[in-house]
Amino acid sequence: MYDIIIIGAGTAGIAAYKEAIKKTQNILIINDGSWDTTCARVGCMPSKILISTANRVYDIQHADEVELTVKAQIDTSHVMQHVQSLRDRFTKATLKDVNSWEKSHKISGKAEFIDAQTVQVANQKYQAKSFIVAVGSTPSFNREWKESLGDLLITSDQIFELNELPKRLAVIGSGVIAIEIAQAMHRLGVETTVFARSEKVGSLTSPTLQKNAIEVLSNELNIKFKVLPEHVQKYRNKVKIEFTEHGQSQQLITDYLLVATGRDSLLNTLKLQNIDTSFSDITKLPIDPHTKQLAQLPIFVVGDAFTSTPIQHEAAHEGRQAVQNCLNFSKLKNIKTLTPLGIMFSSPEMAGVGQNFKSLTHQKTAFVTGYASYEKQGRAIVNGKNQGGVEVYVDIKTRKLLGAELFIQSAEHLAHLLAWMVGQKLTVDEVLDNPFYHPTLEEGLRTALKHARRQLKAV
Incomplete structure (x- = not known):
């Protein structure tokens, strides 16, 4: 044994x-x-x-x-x-x-x-x-579609095995994997169409940042919100997709159908x-x-x-x-001990740290939201990447940083800093006592934290 x-x-x-x-x-x-x-x-x-x-x-x-x-x-x-x-x-x-x-x-x-x-x-x-x-x-994928399309229906398990970039690609889903791949393919010259079940993109739960993300990504990508294929079939070694948009029956011919609706x-x-x-x-x-x-x-x-x-x-x-x-079966310890940290590598990137807006609202936690727009953030303007924004969530009673959501360039780096702050249970005051170099993207975090602190004074 x-x-x-x-x-x-x-x-x-x-x-x-x-x-x-x-x-x-x-x-x-x-x-x-x-x-x-x-x-x-x-x-x-x-x-x-x-x-x-x-x-x-x-x-x-x-x-x-x-x-x-x-x-x-x-x-x-x-x-x-x-x-x-x-x-x-x-x-x-x-x-x-x-x-x-x-x-x-x-x-x-x-x-x-x-x-x-x-x-x-x-x-x-x-x-x-x-x-x-x-x-x-x-x-996960639709088994009937797979039987109909064969190798023309692909998932993230197959897309990286393609010998060359397709000319046209349809993507089902608007979550992390779907948007990451769809945006990359579009930027590489692939005519990409995204079908989304809901009016939501990526991983953000903040209504403000989610609205901003939809606006920014929709300006670049062809995303059909609340529209899904009604019928798919193989047509001359391509994929024919039939769907209804704005009350009108339409069809799309594409090289592959990428299904990215979860696992x-x-x-x-x-x-x-x-x-x-x-x-x-x-x-x-x-x-x-x-x-x-x-x-x-x-x-x-x-x-x-x-x-x-x-x-x-x-x-x-x-x-x-x-x-x-x-x-040590008689003395079990908690395994889930890391501060939640999730990053989506879209452009701008999305990230979530600690508790997000949705979970805090659902738990009826007393918190304030500090916000900083990166449209006017100095270093973001210098970089020519001034889009999106940051939200930080601070507990009203303890003044501790509970979490944050980000939709900005280089969110992957700033999210790590925030995760370490949350993990150390720092208050907004303790965080703001640390240095923020000028001009950097990190200064935007200070703006959001100061916004939160001002609200705490008013509570």
Whole structure:
């Protein structure tokens, strides 16, 4: 019997293995499919390569933002090869690490639970005192559409495998993945159409910033809000999409249909119902949100197998922390300890830190909102990137910074600063006692914080 069996070798599973091997040699990791992680292969890394290239093209074409006149011929014919080459570089690094592990500690195959202490892989049974389940998720899509379109319907698992940029692309969804890829493709010269179920883009919950984001992104992208395809079919090796907009029936011919409407957990591949029949509905599993424990069992579910925020650094953290709970089952500790931090790499970028506007409002927390527009922010104007704004949320009673939302260029950097502030439970006064260099984008945070502090005086 193993001390720990880890199921899944994505970011969470690999982090769990690296931590577990420090504590015991009596471990096993089981993985069905590739061992190079979703992030490196089809997620974080290839998407950022594509976005980086697309933003470079955009900056060349919009040099007039800083009063430059540029005449350039841009050849995008090698973009996908560039994406794949760098992607392979990152996946090779992960695989090199995995290949250095003891062969007796890892097996490839599909694991299925027989009971709370036993899994089966290819008719071979393996038992453990505890389990870390890190099977991850897979892109969701309409099965009927897939049957009709075949390889012309793609998800984020396939788009980075294209040999060349398509001429036309339709995207279903307006969330993080959908907008990131749609904007990148548009900037690379792909005629891109986005179909959105609701009038919302990205990850922002602030009504003010969401309205601003819709306005800014709609000026660049062709987003059809509250419009979805009614019928799709293959037509001359392309995709014909029929839809209704403004009461009129319309159709669109495109090279591919990219579905980016979310991800489905792979927990349903584990036959958890063999442990308890009530586990047949994986959306209702009794998983403790803090310890990640399944019911009262020595089974811990980590990473994006059971979460609404599939974020790489959180998955790695949960994987490492779950090992401690597996080996100290009588003294469980909270695994979810990191300050929430989410970043969307659109342009401008979106970010959320700590508690967002929606959660604070839902909880009826007494807070004030400090706001700073970046349309008039000095350094943003200098950079020719003066769009969007920042909101910070401050507790009225304690004056502590609770969270923030951002829609600005370089939000990824400012969001980290804010996350560390929230994590240290700093008050608005303590934050404002720190230096803010001039002229920098960080000064916009000071503007928002001072706006919040002025409101506190009036309460």
